[in-house]
Amino acid sequence: MSLDETAQPIDPQTLAPLDTVTGLEPEWWRTAVIYQIYPRSFADSDGDGIGDLPGITRRLDSLADLGVDAIWLSPFFTSPQKDAGYDVADYCDVDPLFGTLADFDILRQKATDLGLRVIVDIVPNHTSSAHPWFEAALVDGPGSEARSHYLFRDGRGDRGELPPNNWQSVFGGDAWTRITEADGTPGQWYLHLFDSSQPDLDWNDEWVREQFLSVLRFWLDRGVDGFRVDVAHGMIKRPGLPDYTPPADAGSMGGGQEAAEPPPYWAQDGVHEIYRSWRTVLDSYPGDRILVAEAWVDPLSKLANWVRPDEMHQAFNFSYLESGWKASSIRRVIDDSLEVFASVGAPSTWVLSNHDVVRHASRLGLTVENPQGAGIGPKSKGLPDRAIGLARARAASAVMLALPGSAYLYQGEELGLPEAIDLPDEARQDPTWFRTEGARYGRDGCRVPLPWEAASPAFGFNTTGESWLPQPSDWAAYARDTETGDPSSTLELYRLALDTRSRFNLGAGSIEWLTGYGPEVVAFRNGDVTVIANTGAVPVELPVAEELLSTVPLDGAALPGDATVWLRA
Ligand code: NOJ
Secondary structure (H helix, E strand, C coil): CCHHHHCCCCCHHHHCCCCCCCCCCCCHHHCCEEEEECHHHCCCCCCCCCCCHHHHHHHHHHHHHHCCCEEEECCCEECCCCCCCCCCCEEEEECCCCCCHHHHHHHHHHHHHCCCEEEEEECCCECCCCCHHHHHHHHHCCCCHHHHCECEECCECCCCCECCCCCECCCCCECEEEEECCCCCEEEEEECCCCCCCCEECCCCHHHHHHHHHHHHHHHHCCCCEEEECCCCCCCCCCCCCCCCCCCCCCCCCCCCCCCCCCCCCCCCCHHHHHHHHHHHHHCCCCCCEEEECCCCCCHHHHHHHHCCCCCCEECCHHHHCCCCCHHHHHHHHHHHHHHHHHCCCCCEEECCCCCCCCHHHHCCCCCCCCCCCCCCCCCCCCCCHHHHHHHHHHHHHHHCCCCCEEEEECCHHHCCCCCCCCCHHHCCCHHHHHCCCCCCCCHHHCCCCCCCCCCHHHHCCCCCCCCCCCCHHHHHHCHHHHCCCCCCHHHHHHHHHHHHHHCCHHHCCEEECCCCCCCEEEEEECCEEEEEECCCCCEECCCCCEEEECCCCCCCEECCCEEEEEEC
16 A cells, blocks of 8 residues: 555644744644633732732742643732632733732733743623723713623612623622712612622623723733633623523523523524624734633533634533533433534633532532532531542542543642532632522632642741631642642642643544443543543442543553543553
């Protein structure tokens, strides 16, 4: 056979030039492992108890060492911090809490030097109420142009004393707040799907659209590799803003609602033309810049609409995050994900934790349902056993990191950090906690500052010992320096998994299911790697093969429950 006869058709992507910004391969995002940094809680250089950009820059080497491909930074923009920075008062500046634009440039340069891409957050659904656009809307009055950028409406009732509809805020309570007009009279109401400090923009307004195209360009010009788009399923509301009552078991962000007709504030068709225009902007830049959607849309076949070829590049796979530790659910969601994302030419993503959900080292050990956004605290029912939660988290992460596509890690999961459950009430800061008067704990428990050094103040988060949320006293055991070099640690497990994933090119692979291990086992082959995860309690007999990675020490030829092994196929 001549060489010509065996040649495969050439994929034009393989001929694409190297990225002009970083010199790295194009389409890096199809297989990338992307690490979420929550700036408030990563590393604090000035000792005020809140993390900052220089702190991140100093600790970036540890992420390159971990083996990730990119970082995503949660918001660090000018903000009153009513929702930890998801309330933006200036999209094109850095809040002094976190540093300056020059600090951002230094961070980005260091990341590039280390071969790490940088994705920033963009929050288009709402601004802060301290944004000059909203302040002008309050001053200028009903019918003004400034007001038309937001969703102001007259109230119902004889004197406009009732909210315009029955919508509830994601964080609890009414989604409308009534203002006092400049002349002192009770006035119109404005919509806020989140906190009252986060007024929703009206995305039918052309002016709003233009402003955000400028914001994209501002950060693209500064060299970012992409944007994580906050609430990417919420920007357009159904005309007429009709009343709507969600099912009792719906997640706060809309997940779990598979009805043909979506809620009037989530997943409206009109959002797609916005992303098409954004995509055009990104494509006009050199390099390979991406958009990733935070869209809590079910089922996955609907979410695929966010990543059609002319829209976003990726969408977080929250169906995967919500599939729990049950083999049949995990298999189903993997199959669905690979099929539906491939049908539109997008890679699947995989995600188990982020700053809005209970950390998976605790979540996978819960014995009662915990809808997204509810959080857990000392009085929650069905609290997890820490050892079981950690064993499952390690096993689940080992499944995730063997899958083809792109995986997202949330800071601290590589240390096996649990949710901080026992935070004192007076320390809590999530608006959910306040707006539900303590009925929902919210998300503070997954946002506690990271432990770096067991023996340092604030476990090395800074040098002063200050911490905006108190760190549990037993976190020395999870500190990065404690775990470094300990082959049984979660940190070393992640490093081995990322290295092996890269050596065997698992991100670019495809999976073939393996049968015969029983209903409680997830078993598949990805290229030269066989992955076997036992979600049950009964040990599973393993084939004889070289062990590449195991989440537990293997004693003989059986895989115990709550464990995953990678074998050389
Ligand atoms: C989703 C973000 O991830 C969350 O933290 C925030 O509270 C809401 N969007 C509102 O911006």
